[in-house]
Amino acid sequence: MTAQAEAINIAPLSNRYPPGDLAIWIFILAELSVFAIFFAAYAFTRMHHVELFNQYQQTLDKRAALINTLALITSSYFVVRAVAAIREDNSQHCVRWLLAALAMGTVFLVVKLGEYHHHFVVEGVNLSTNTFYMFYISLTFFHFMHVIMGMVILAAVAVMAKNGKYSAAEHTGVETGASYWHMVDLVWLILFPLVYVMR
Amino acid sequence: MSQVKRARRVLGIRPCTWVYLFLITFTFVTFLVGKMGIASLHVSLLILLLALIKGHLVGRYFMGLGAVRGPWRWPVSIWLLVPGLLISTAFYLSYQ
Numbered sequence: 001m002t003a004q005a006e007a008i009n010i011a012p013l014s015n016r017y018p019p020g021d022l023a024i025w026i027f028i029l030a031e032l033s034v035f036a037i038f039f040a041a042y043a044f045t046r047m048h049h050v051e052l053f054n055q056y057q058q059t060l061d062k063r064a065a066l067i068n069t070l071a072l073i074t075s076s077y078f079v080v081r082a083v084a085a086i087r088e089d090n091s092q093h094c095v096r097w098l099l100a101a102l103a104m105g106t107v108f109l110v111v112k113l114g115e116y117h118h119h120f121v122v123e124g125v126n127l128s129t130n131t132f133y134m135f136y137i138s139l140t141f142f143h144f145m146h147v148i149m150g151m152v153i154l155a156a157v158a159v160m161a162k163n164g165k166y167s168a169a170e171h172t173g174v175e176t177g178a179s180y181w182h183m184v185d186l187v188w189l190i191l192f193p194l195v196y197v198m199r
Numbered sequence: 200m201s202q203v204k205r206a207r208r209v210l211g212i213r214p215c216t217w218v219y220l221f222l223i224t225f226t227f228v229t230f231l232v233g234k235m236g237i238a239s240l241h242v243s244l245l246i247l248l249l250a251l252i253k254g255h256l257v258g259r260y261f262m263g264l265g266a267v268r269g270p271w272r273w274p275v276s277i278w279l280l281v282p283g284l285l286i287s288t289a290f291y292l293s294y295q
Contacts, residue, residue, distance in 0.1 A: 019263040035282075077216075193229050
């Protein structure tokens, strides 16, 4: 195995900017700020309805949340490998890792839709059922939309990589898509314990 | 390839794979605590701490911010810290 093939998470030395287009990082920070406000609002609202939040938190499917967390972490790992592959000038491997990441994203969507079906159709829950469900639906659905957006971006990057648009010398697009996808993962890493576990 | 540095492998495993394994392990710990349904401030804060560590690992190793010099190295860490403190405060107050 060459030094190039061994390299993973390779970063230019003295890099003063994060990987990818700087514009996506402005967007990422804006998105993270919105989610931070959501999280704080959840936590401070819960302060006044502890019993209600603890009671209805128990109705959530923690196993589904576990599967979704594993799916997103795994997809993020696959994206890291996709970036490493293109830095090694291996666009074929890059495409494969991106497709694997998209498969994990699909797992997330399917499991989440199953959860929504249970709550919305079987239990008849909606935004006005109670404060806990209002937050649960708002937070998870907002994140759900970001997962879809991230998958669209990853799919576009995969198509471009397949068409040979990226190389070891120029792969900003791959890093940009990867950064957005990691942000989606990052948000879920806080959302999962906050909404499903902490009580 | 003069501008790239090789990440050191530990036990023949890539750093990002180690991070992935840590993330998976922490996730199972969080899930098991959740299954127990413990209502405790200390447990909640411990779970939050695990989540913040996971977020830090994602920022540093997956997003590549560990290799960035200067102010752009810190936004994700600061982002984790701010909601982390707010959530901790809210949970602490809810137990008073």
